[in-house]
Structure formats: C-alpha cells, structure tokens
Amino acid sequence: MKILSNIIDKQKIEAYCNGLIDILIVGNREYSSRHQVDFSFEEIKAWKQRLPKEKKLFVLMNQLYDQSKLEMLEKTLLALDSCRIDGIIFQDFAILQLIKELQLSFRLFYDSLTLNTNAATLSYLSSLGIEAFFLSREISVEDIEEIAKEMSKQSVVQIDGLRYIAQSKRPLLSNYFNALEMDRDPRTIYSIQPANSTIVDYIFEDDYGCHIVSKQRLLSYDIFERLLDSHIEYGYINGLFMSYQQQNEIVESYQQLIKLYLTDDYQRYLSSLGKQDGDYGFYYDTTVYKLEDVRKRDANERDK
C-alpha cells in the first residue's frame, strides 16, 4: 500500500522529501477546498523538482465548479501540466472533460466524496481514463473488501484523519451570523453539535462555501490488516487540521504496519500503538435506507 497525504507545512520541504508519504498532495484556495496551505504554481513546480523520483506530487482539485470557473480551470490545468505534476485528485467530471479536450495527460484519482460505493461503477469509470478511486468513507469494511476483489489496484481508502461530511455552496456561518446579528468572524473554525446528540463536528467557510468535517479522527488500525489482505493499493491520511508532528507520527505508524505485514511483529507493533483517540467510522457500522429497516431500527432503539 502507498500512503497519500497532504502537505500541511511548507517549511518542511526536506522532511517531506525524505519522509514516508509516497504521494504528496498540494492545493490552492482558487481551486481546492478542505486543505491547509496554499501552493502557487511556482511553488508546485519547485517542490516537484525537489522531490525524489519515487515520490509523487498530486494536486487537489476537489470542487464542483460553477460555469464561471471553467476558464480558471482550463488555465490551471495548463499551468499544472507545465509544472509536470504527477496527478490530480478531482471531483467534477468537467476536469476529465477538459483534460481530454486539452489533450493533457495526468494520473487521475477520482474523489467523489460519497459516490464511490461499488465495483461495477468504478470499473466502468476506470475505462474512461480514471486511474484510482477514493472509496466512500461511509461503507463497511466488508464492502471495501468486496470492491477490492475487482478493483484493489485502483482503490484509495481513507485510513486516518478527519472525514468530509457535507458541503454547501451557501456561506452557512455568514448567513447565520447575519440573520442573528452576531458579530463573529465566519472564517474561523467553529464546531456544531446536533440537539440531543453527543457528536460534535467542525464547520468552516471558504470561497467555495461551507464545509462540515468530522471532529473525530478516523482510525484504521484494527482493520488495517484486512485492507492489506485485500491488496488495497492506496491509503489516504487526511492531513486537515493536523500538526506536522501528528501527521508524521500517524504516517509512520501505518508505514510501519505495512512493513511488518505478514511478520510476527505486526501484532506486537499494533499493540504498542495503544488506544488512539478517534473512531472507526462506518467500517463496522451499517446505514439503513429502506422504510421498513428504518422503522425496525427505530423500534429496536426504543426497546433498548
């Protein structure tokens, strides 16, 4: 498994060059969201030149783009081509279309955030030129294993870090503060908690709208061996809101597990990591959607 993660500290170029992340991800607020630091084209070019050959540099173009952004997208793709980056992580099929029309060549990883949930769909999309797919964070480990039977070499599983939950084009914080005449900075990171719930998540705004991400870190240590057994090709560690030191420790832990896979030391190392602060998301969990299942589950909850 190769590890992907975001560059979250521009001062640490040497550390990233010599570090354990296999695919480094950079972004810019003009075309990316939910990323920590902005890289200009010049910086991207410079970083690419400094990176050792075995490390790859991907650019995050993870938005749904309005019609008025298409000109910017075209210019960005041409500029990235001249930066000789390795690949793009995208969400909007406009990117795929533009790359085709401009006859550019990038490795393309599709992060639809929520839509990559079955092997048949991904297999078809792969025939259209997409190399790899971020699997939805809301599927179970059994579903991941099922998908991997056909698509292991093309699957990216987020293994750690905060999880995307929702994005609105509306500036929901600004709107709320304006409506309630509260004098607050909408560009600060806030937390929200649904009434009668213990769950707390982050909410913040940028030029693309308002984003909700989990406050709890996703963990994959307990199921990591199963991911390795399934030959998942890529593991993604979301660096959002991490410190460089925290990111480094997390990357190191998973790289160590990869190294120790199929050895006697694997379990010993896993135990040495101790209890981490975070949760296992939907790996062991199921969502329901059919009316009868919703009713059944609600009845069970009431009976508890």
Place this chain on the structure above:
Amino acid sequence: MLMKEISKVINGRRVIIKKPELLAPAGNLEKLKTAIIYGANAVFVGGKEFSLRSQASNFSLDDIKEAVIFAKEHNADVHVTCNIILHQENLKGIEEYLKALDKLGVKAIIVADVNMVRIAKQLDLQLEIHLSTQLSITNSKAVDFWSALGVNRVVLAREVEYSDLKDIMNKTTIDIEYFIHGAMCIHYSGRCMLSNYYSHRDANRGGCSQSCRWNYDIYENDIKLNTSKEDAFTMSSKDLALVKEIPKLIELGIDSFKIEGRMKSIHYIATIVSTYRKLIDAYCDNPDTFIFDEFFELETLKAANRCLSTGFFYGVATQNQQIFNLRDEQPTQEFVIRVVEYDEEKRIAKIEQRNHFKVGELVEFFSPKKEHWQMTIKKLYNIDFEEIEIANHPMEILFLEVEQVVYANDMARKVTK
C-alpha cells in the same frame, strides 16, 4: 455558440415555439393523475427498486403500467427515478428492472450512478437516460462529459445561478432540466452525509433524515455561542419558487421545468402544477405583451408550508434564502374537498372530504378547466342524502350544493381571513 430557436414571428407576433416541459412529482397514482389533469406534461415517480425517497409510497411495476397508460391517454410522459447511489448489495436485478420499465413505455429513467447509464446503454433500450440532480452538475463541461456517455438529459444542480445557466444553455446540446419549485437541499445533493453520520440513515439511498433541518449548538473554541433553541444554528433552506423568473427561463430554452415534491399532497401538486401551467401558457402565447400577474405568486403561497425564495437564481443564497428557528414556517391553506362528480341538473357535487369543514365556511374552488371561484358552504349532505352541518370524517363521500359548474377532480380549500 449553439443557439436554440426559442421563438418565431408568426403573423407579425412573436410566439414561443420551444415550450418547456412541465415536469411534476408524484408519490402515488392519485398524485400522478392529479398532476397530469392539472397540466403536467410529464410526471416523475419512484419505483420500488433503486429509487430515492424511500418514504414516498413508491410505485410497483403494475402501478407504473397504469401510470403510463393514464399518461399516454393524456398526452403526457412518465419518468422513473432510479437514482440511488448503488452499493455492492444493490447491483443485482438492474437489467431486468430497466428492461421492464422500457417494456411498459416509460419515457425516461432518472439515474445518479454511472453504472445505470452503462447498463441502460448496453441494453439498447428505447427509454431516455436523464442524469439526476444527485450528481450536482454545475457546468457545461460536466454536461458534455455525460452527453458523450449517452445521457439524453441533465438535471442541473439547484446551485446553478441564472448567469451560469445562460452560458450552459449556449454551450450544450442535450436537454437541460432545471428546478423551478420545491424544497431545496442545503448542501450539494449527493454530497451530503449528515443523515449518515447523525442518524445512520443513508441519504444517497433514500434514507435521508433531513438532519439539515435540525437545531444545532454552535461553539467557538468550546464556548457555546447560542444560548437557547431560538438562536440555535440551523441549516434549513426556504423552498424554491421561480414564479417570476419563468419568462426568463422560457427565453433561455430550458427543456424541462422541474417541480420537486413526491411526498407532497394532491392539493400541493394541483395548486403548483396548475399555477405554472397557466403561467407558462400565458407567456408562450404572447411573450412580448405578457404582464406578470400577482395571482401566480399568491397561488404558490396557498400551497407553501415553508417560506419561498429564489434560491441561487440571483447568486449565492444569503440568509434571506434560509429559515432560522422556524419563524419563517407558514401554514398551508387547508384543502377540504375533491370533487368526484357533478350533477348539473341538481347543481349538486359528489365530493370527497379531505379535511374538516362545516356549513357557513367560505371555500375557494380551483380547477384546471376554469377560473377560481368562492362560495360559502350552505347545503351539505351525507351519503344517504341527509342534511348535515359538519364534514369531519376523512375521505367520506358527501354531497354539496354548489353555485357554479364543477368538474371531477376540481378541489376546494378553506379561505382563511
């Protein structure tokens, strides 16, 4: 630039030659028939399989068969939503289901998963493939991408504003469907997992718990900013109503105007469909002398249970397009009567009671065939033709003396002062 011909001068008068399809929702057969009778050109329904809105009473294949027959008799089409995002467990039975829909004469399937597109194309079916708004398509390049895969129509994201829409219409060749009325998702459709995280109900497979409409406490550095329920953080959108914007949209050559709301009542469907039908027809008949009548806007308010807004039409939606602390909720006018048949000689209507009403109350009748009119309930009879004062049993068949001609499926609502 690809200009579509929208209007033409005939006998010295400009007329709209590209009239948009009016596409209405239907949660069951009664709603479907109501929508078509009140003027919808097409109706979208959910099947028992592969459809979002798991709580709408979705259509069996037999229901769809009846729906298609009824629609064809009235020169209308049926679209079937197959718009869940497929998981591993949902992969079986797609081919058989799509073949069955095709055989029944369904005009189009509305899909959100590319695998559905692939299968439908491989099967070489007659039905059209429409791309659901669940995919949040916001630009012409994404439309081109799907067009190349064989999609016949794209339902644009509700986030697409007018200036962008204009450009998209100029740059695309396939059909474009645009939301004109109904509830709005506050987040990008298909990309919202609030329900999954907060209720463990899968939003992309029809289980959405509408967590966006809940109240939230909001914190900055662990300090709670709201003090009560009244100032809690909310993410609830006002409903969309583009009544005044219809002329602009017709002039753009939008192929289909979509009304949202498979869960809504027949009163809602009749009122909203009828309003837009009349508005579209009035504008298309004589666009250059058309003057917007406030009647259209007032009509939509009669069926609204949330405040209405123009959503993203004029740009990014501000606080004025959101609901804060339910103070912008409003009660719907009460729907009380559906006409079953009319005896012209006796001027008596056989009616179905839909909500409590009584003698002495003022009601407004509305119809796809005539102007609205009002009367005070004077003579009301039960099924045995005994005079009664109050209609208080849901769906009870009664008889009512009426002052004007009424038709089957006309409706009446209480007039609130």
